[in-house]
Amino acid sequence: MHVSPVVNGIAPGMNAIPLPASAESNRDARADRGFRWLVTAAGLFVLVALAAAALSMLWGGRAAFDKFGLAFLWSNAWDPVNRVFGALVPIYGTVVTALIAMLIAVPVSFGIAMFLTEIAPKWMRGTVSAAIELLAGIPSIIYGMWGLFVLVPVLAEHVYPRVDAHLGGLPLVGALFSGPPLGLGMGTAGLVLAIMVIPFIASVMREVFLTVPGRLKESAYALGSTRWEVVWDVVLPYTRSAVIGGVFLGLGRALGETMAVTFVLGNAHELTASLLMPGNSIAATIANEFAEADSEMYRSALIALGFVLFLVTFVVLTIARLMLRQLAKKEGRA
Amino acid sequence: MSPLPLYGVRRAKSLAAQALAVLATVFGLFWLAWILWTTLSKGLASINLDLFTRMTPPPVEAGGMLNAFFGSALMSLLGIAFGAPVGVLAGTYLSEYSGRSWIGAMIRFVNDILLSAPSIVLGLFVYALVVARMGHFSALAGAISLAFIVLPVVVRTTDEMLRLVPAQMREAALSLGVPQWKVTLQVLYRSALPGIVTGILLALARIAGETAPLLFTALNNQYWTTDVTQPMANVPVVIFQYAMSPYEGWHTLAWAGAFVLTLFVLAVGLVARAVVASRRMPHD
Numbered sequence A: 001m002h003v004s005p006v007v008n009g010i011a012p013g014m015n016a017i018p019l020p021a022s023a024e025s026n027r028d029a030r031a032d033r034g035f036r037w038l039v040t041a042a043g044l045f046v047l048v049a050l051a052a053a054a055l056s057m058l059w060g061g062r063a064a065f066d067k068f069g070l071a072f073l074w075s076n077a078w079d080p081v082n083r084v085f086g087a088l089v090p091i092y093g094t095v096v097t098a099l100i101a102m103l104i105a106v107p108v109s110f111g112i113a114m115f116l117t118e119i120a121p122k123w124m125r126g127t128v129s130a131a132i133e134l135l136a137g138i139p140s141i142i143y144g145m146w147g148l149f150v151l152v153p154v155l156a157e158h159v160y161p162r163v164d165a166h167l168g169g170l171p172l173v174g175a176l177f178s179g180p181p182l183g184l185g186m187g188t189a190g191l192v193l194a195i196m197v198i199p200f201i202a203s204v205m206r207e208v209f210l211t212v213p214g215r216l217k218e219s220a221y222a223l224g225s226t227r228w229e230v231v232w233d234v235v236l237p238y239t240r241s242a243v244i245g246g247v248f249l250g251l252g253r254a255l256g257e258t259m260a261v262t263f264v265l266g267n268a269h270e271l272t273a274s275l276l277m278p279g280n281s282i283a284a285t286i287a288n289e290f291a292e293a294d295s296e297m298y299r300s301a302l303i304a305l306g307f308v309l310f311l312v313t314f315v316v317l318t319i320a321r322l323m324l325r326q327l328a329k330k331e332g333r334a
Numbered sequence B: 001m002s003p004l005p006l007y008g009v010r011r012a013k014s015l016a017a018q019a020l021a022v023l024a025t026v027f028g029l030f031w032l033a034w035i036l037w038t039t040l041s042k043g044l045a046s047i048n049l050d051l052f053t054r055m056t057p058p059p060v061e062a063g064g065m066l067n068a069f070f071g072s073a074l075m076s077l078l079g080i081a082f083g084a085p086v087g088v089l090a091g092t093y094l095s096e097y098s099g100r101s102w103i104g105a106m107i108r109f110v111n112d113i114l115l116s117a118p119s120i121v122l123g124l125f126v127y128a129l130v131v132a133r134m135g136h137f138s139a140l141a142g143a144i145s146l147a148f149i150v151l152p153v154v155v156r157t158t159d160e161m162l163r164l165v166p167a168q169m170r171e172a173a174l175s176l177g178v179p180q181w182k183v184t185l186q187v188l189y190r191s192a193l194p195g196i197v198t199g200i201l202l203a204l205a206r207i208a209g210e211t212a213p214l215l216f217t218a219l220n221n222q223y224w225t226t227d228v229t230q231p232m233a234n235v236p237v238v239i240f241q242y243a244m245s246p247y248e249g250w251h252t253l254a255w256a257g258a259f260v261l262t263l264f265v266l267a268v269g270l271v272a273r274a275v276v277a278s279r280r281m282p283h284d
Helices: A023-060 A062-073 A088-119 A122-137 A140-167 A186-210 A214-222 A227-256 A259-265 A282-289 A296-330 B005-046 B066-097 B102-116 B119-134 B139-164 B167-175 B180-208 B235-244 B248-278
Strands: none
Touching: A023 A062, A023 A296, A023 B066, A023 B102, A023 B119, A023 B139, A023 B180, A062 A296, A088 A122, A088 A186, A088 A227, A088 A259, A088 A282, A088 A296, A088 B005, A122 A186, A122 B005, A122 B248, A140 A186, A140 A259, A140 B005, A140 B235, A140 B248, A186 A227, A186 A259, A186 B005, A214 A227, A227 A296, A227 B005, A227 B102, A227 B119, A259 A282, A259 B235, A282 A296, A282 B119, A296 B102, A296 B119, B005 B248, B066 B102, B066 B139, B066 B180, B066 B235, B102 B139, B119 B139, B139 B180, B167 B180, B180 B248, B235 B248
């Protein structure tokens, strides 16, 4: 809130002893101005930080953008020896893994939020939501290690051979599910990402479900609605924009997640339809190759990839924030 | 008389949905239990005193991660030292000075974006800002990249906590003739302190396990160093390199490091919650 500083004078009409403009009050006024400048500069620094991050990556990637033009975005070349680069394979991998993650995480998060707000007995809610939030606190590198050493062998031995045998022969979608059971690949990365973003989406959904006024739900129950009908026809419509915001927040995280994906994606620069095959993502490519990038063009191409990732997540997160704000406005706390 | 068929269908649908919701929760908790169990069992099996007393070893030799622990602690503390003061001041601006102006709304919006921006992007930014200028990787660059992750967390919590302080406290202090900067420092900060500390602890928990930005800034160092202008070992990057290597001994060390890291991050998170719980705002 804005409070204008008390000026050294006295309001007219008040019968008070006028204060002399002492050295002390002058010092206070100066200190006030100084403090205001200091905090304003800190606030503006936040704006500058984001703009500088975007510009520095655009600048760092200029060599790649100059040489390959917009075709950088849809060329699938990735040849460090001849210094020809295109972003199609990493972009494809990023989008596919994030989509798999959202396909799993959104329904699961919705279920968790519904359980925590409508179904679970009171004593259980605090414990379970704390446990789910614990999942959000685990560093992403731990997810990656666990994925590589524990999940990948299990999937390679028990799950993917069956997926290949049963779904691999299907028309149309068969290509998605056929391939050697390596364990590493887009499907695994999508699953690990889903586990990582579930707590984020679930806690946003839980919070916004709690904002639904009790009388709305009670009215629906009084009219004979079942619990599912209350959630689907009352709670969800009331919170729709914020739920979409939460989903986009999770998507933003899934798109930019680096370590978890780098471990289990397999680091292969090949375009493949199969979810069982290794692939690459923008973040994983940068993490794997940046330290060994030996030419200016190589490094520039990687920074250009970073710029593309930045743009995409910026758009996704902007949508998320705008959607979340809609509900806050309705609540009167914009 | 049996219930109307329509009601039966609706009830069945509702029961099915509830069963699925319970299943979804079990699904979420199942992964949590599995990941924690793996970290715990593999970590406990590979932890020993050497871990805290010896340096990171070459591939087939024994060793510990002392240099990495030191590097992580130093860079995290520097990251907090750089990021938190700016964050608190920016949060103060948003809560106390920006009013309802568009610039305040804009800063809040950008800060929220920064809060969820991929950390790898911030790492690349600091690479261009610091590493490319200095010509080599350094712990200082690592700390700066961590500071950019600390910043939005602290801005957000400071802003929220200061806005929770009732307006009467400001008015009371101002009406006594206290200048606004003193009101902010001595009344508002004192009242919002637990919340601000929580924000800083949450930021610490987040940067302690942060790997991606350090790959382009601090990189790694097999040896002990306290020189912040040189590449420095740190726990996440060591875990990453050791886990991706083909050597069994390195894997063991990586699990031990992962165990300590997870324990630390979860403990800091718990302390942060305890700080909030211990001193609820006394005025409501």
